[in-house]
Amino acid sequence: MIILTEAKRIKQLDERTIGFIAAGEVVERPAQVVKELLENSLDAQSNSIKIEIENGGFERIRITDDGNGIHPDDLPLALDRHATSKLRQEDDLHEITTLGFRGEALASIGMVSKLRVSSKTSAGSGYTVRMNFGEKENIEPEGMGGGTIVEVSDLFQNQPARLSFQRRPVTEMAKIVDIVMQHALSHPNVAFSLTNSGRIVFDVPSVSEYDDRLFDVLGTQASGLIPLSVPSEDENAPGDERWTGWISSPDITRGKGDEVHLFINQRPIASQPFQGAIRRGYKTRLMQGRHPIAILSLKIPPHEVDVNVHPTKRDVRLKHSWRVLERLERAIAHTLHSVATAPDSSASSLGIESIKETKIETETETYKKPSWAITATQQLTLSGDSARSLEPEKKRPISSSPAIQKTIFGGKPIAPALSSDERDIHRYSGIESERPDSEKPLSEIINELPEMEPLAQLADSYILVQSGEELLIVDQHALHERIRYERLKEDQNQWKPQSRISSISIELNPKEMSQLQAVSSTIKSFGFDFDIDSQSMIIHSAPAILTTSSIEDFMRDLLQDLSEDNQRALSMEKIKDEMAFMRACRGAVKANDKLSIAEMRRLLEDMRCIPNPWACVHGRPTAMRLTIHSLDHHFGRHG
Ligand code: ADP
Ligand code: MG
Numbered sequence: 001m002i003i004l005t006e007a008k009r010i011k012q013l014d015e016r017t018i019g020f021i022a023a024g025e026v027v028e029r030p031a032q033v034v035k036e037l038l039e040n041s042l043d044a045q046s047n048s049i050k051i052e053i054e055n056g057g058f059e060r061i062r063i064t065d066d067g068n069g070i071h072p073d074d075l076p077l078a079l080d081r082h083a084t085s086k087l088r089q090e091d092d093l094h095e096i097t098t099l100g101f102r103g104e105a106l107a108s109i110g111m112v113s114k115l116r117v118s119s120k121t122s123a124g125s126g127y128t129v130r131m132n133f134g135e136k137e138n139i140e141p142e143g144m145g146g147g148t149i150v151e152v153s154d155l156f157q158n159q160p161a162r163l164s165f166q167r168r169p170v171t172e173m174a175k176i177v178d179i180v181m182q183h184a185l186s187h188p189n190v191a192f193s194l195t196n197s198g199r200i201v202f203d204v205p206s207v208s209e210y211d212d213r214l215f216d217v218l219g220t221q222a223s224g225l226i227p228l229s230v231p232s233e234d235e236n237a238p239g240d241e242r243w244t245g246w247i248s249s250p251d252i253t254r255g256k257g258d259e260v261h262l263f264i265n266q267r268p269i270a271s272q273p274f275q276g277a278i279r280r281g282y283k284t285r286l287m288q289g290r291h292p293i294a295i296l297s298l299k300i301p302p303h304e305v306d307v308n309v310h311p312t313k314r315d316v317r318l319k320h321s322w323r324v325l326e327r328l329e330r331a332i333a334h335t336l337h338s339v340a341t342a343p344d345s346s347a348s349s350l351g352i353e354s355i356k357e358t359k360i361e362t363e364t365e366t367y368k369k370p371s372w373a374i375t376a377t378q379q380l381t382l383s384g385d386s387a388r389s390l391e392p393e394k395k396r397p398i399s400s401s402p403a404i405q406k407t408i409f410g411g412k413p414i415a416p417a418l419s420s421d422e423r424d425i426h427r428y429s430g431i432e433s434e435r436p437d438s439e440k441p442l443s444e445i446i447n448e449l450p451e452m453e454p455l456a457q458l459a460d461s462y463i464l465v466q467s468g469e470e471l472l473i474v475d476q477h478a479l480h481e482r483i484r485y486e487r488l489k490e491d492q493n494q495w496k497p498q499s500r501i502s503s504i505s506i507e508l509n510p511k512e513m514s515q516l517q518a519v520s521s522t523i524k525s526f527g528f529d530f531d532i533d534s535q536s537m538i539i540h541s542a543p544a545i546l547t548t549s550s551i552e553d554f555m556r557d558l559l560q561d562l563s564e565d566n567q568r569a570l571s572m573e574k575i576k577d578e579m580a581f582m583r584a585c586r587g588a589v590k591a592n593d594k595l596s597i598a599e600m601r602r603l604l605e606d607m608r609c610i611p612n613p614w615a616c617v618h619g620r621p622t623a624m625r626l627t628i629h630s631l632d633h634h635f636g637r638h639g
Contacts, residue, residue, distance in 0.1 A: 023108035030057025031175035039099035041065035056169025069121035174514040182268035188213035245296040253290035281332025434587035442609035454600035461591035478616035485584035498544035
């Protein structure tokens with residue numbers, strides 16, 4: 001028998017309870033409070049905004065602006081829910097031109113903190129209103145200049161549950177710096193200053209030239225940026241949306257998309273929905289897994305964007321999203337069209353010029369393909385001459401050896417020198433390969449491979465090898481990389497911190513700096529020793545395995561990896577593996593490197609001394625095997 005309990009009756013919640021529920025959505029953490037208050041100051045047409053933080057915002061957040069202020073009669077109302085000066089009626093929701101509009105922020109903040117709002121309009125005199133964990137007090141006169149001061153103290157002290165989920169103050173500060181930077185990037189004509197316990201973290205003057213703001217916010221990063229230019233046919237295309245901004249040339253990249261800043265009508269929004277279009281705009285010029293740095297700003301008629309879809313307004317909905325995205329993609333492609341890619345140590349055989357110039361006619365359409373994609377397919381079907389005619393300017397390596405080496409197929413590079421994930425790792429690497437015979441031989445034979453004899457080098461990329469009853473075709477880079485990786489892993493000295501002759505100074509922008517402060521002990525545990533001064537990280541020692549020239553790029557990516565938004569828990573093992581990969585890749589001979597017979601022989605000897613000779617560190621095969629048996633079979637010699 002089923003026992004039914006009596007149905008619970010429905011009751012309308014009281015205002016206070018409703019307030020707490022709403023506060024849960026709007027103010028999850030101190031950084032969000034800062035965001036709401038900044039939005040209010042910007043909506044009030046401020047020219048200058050001062051942000052003071054104590055203890056990651058948990059103790060105090062104070063924002064002082066010189067904006068329009070609040071009329072004294074409205075001051076108590078500003079702390080009520082759904083009280084706003086930015087909307088009048090339902091229809092206004094379709095045409096929002098302010099950052100705020102819900103009238104919830106101050107009310108919510110006042111539920112979970114000691115809130116104090118002081119304000120003075122240009123005509124009136126100043127007043128203060130307070131709210132103490134939901135209890136509003138009467139207004140009092142206040143002597144002050146024009147503008148508004150909002151102070152939030154003891155955030156979440158009445159909410160033990162919420163408090164227990166908060167991050168460390170340093171982590172929160174990093175997030176706050178990020179938010180202030182975002183708004184500084186979208187409002188160059190407003191001055192921002194941010195202090196943490198009285199120390200200046202960020203201080204940018206109001207500027208009229210956007211370039212100046214870029215430099216003030218991003219530091220040296222800004223120098224690699226190119227202004228976005230729109231193709232002329234798009235200027236007159238239907239639609240009133242317009243993209244402007246800056247993008248990095250393809251050789252300046254980051255491991256994460258965090259440096260893509262996106263603004264719609266000066267509102268910072270999540271860049272995720274735009275990443276695909278950005279990537280397509282870069283076409284093949286962005287290494288796999290790498291992201292550009294970009295500041296992209298969309299001006300769009302307010303009725304074509306719905307900002308009322310997300311509690312924190314980080315996500316918005318666009319009426320003509322496909323059209324807007326395609327415009328962005330075209331603008332990026334157009335901008336990069338004029339930029340020659342810097343010679344990339346790892347992918348130099350990929351001629352960028354030909355990628356954008358080469359067109360293929362098909363029956364239905366004309367479209368562009370990377371040149372190597374064409375040559376790779378045509379080489380299989382056409383004679384060498386027609387394949388070559390597509391790219392007359394490129395020299396192709398021809399295998400040759402003064403000694404007994406035979407030259408086979410001095411063809412053009414049949415593939416990029418490195419696979420795309422290798423190129424990623426090679427970013428940190430120098431250009432020089434180490435010669436296989438200059439390295440310490442591995443002494444102990446530990447696998448089943450027989451003694452092998454190099455016959456010739458093919459296309460300066462593969463080694464043809466006689467191995468017992470088999471012909472091996474060995475990818476010289478893949479094999480060398482595997483050998484180097486095994487050797488490095490064995491060598492304990494590689495992991496010891498090594499002090500560098502002169503310390504390495506890495507200039508960091510305020511966001512990177514605050515990230516570093518949040519994770520500095522983790523980075524130290526990885527074998528780095530460093531100091532921090534006002535604008536840079538000064539590295540004195542780093543694990544021996546990292547070459548001095550690779551430290552800066554490695555560190556910037558590591559900072560991103562460790563940032564709160566990426567939440568990637570990096571173990572020491574993982575870091576070690578990454579560094580070993582990187583170094584293994586780094587010195588390895590590449591495709592299109594000429595090898596002498598002696599060098600090939602050395603590689604083959606070492607190949608017998610590693611645990612897994614058949615796969616490179618990226619999991620690609622090192623060799624292809626052709627048995628005599630299969631040749632006989634192919635040529636019909638088997639009865
Ligand atoms: P919303 O911004 O959605 O209107 P808020 O709760 O953030 O809601 O603010 C309520 C109202 O208080 C705003 O509509 C605005 O009129 C006023 N206000 C808040 N902060 C400021 C400020 N810094 N300067 C001038 N007015 C402000
Ligand atoms: Mg607001």
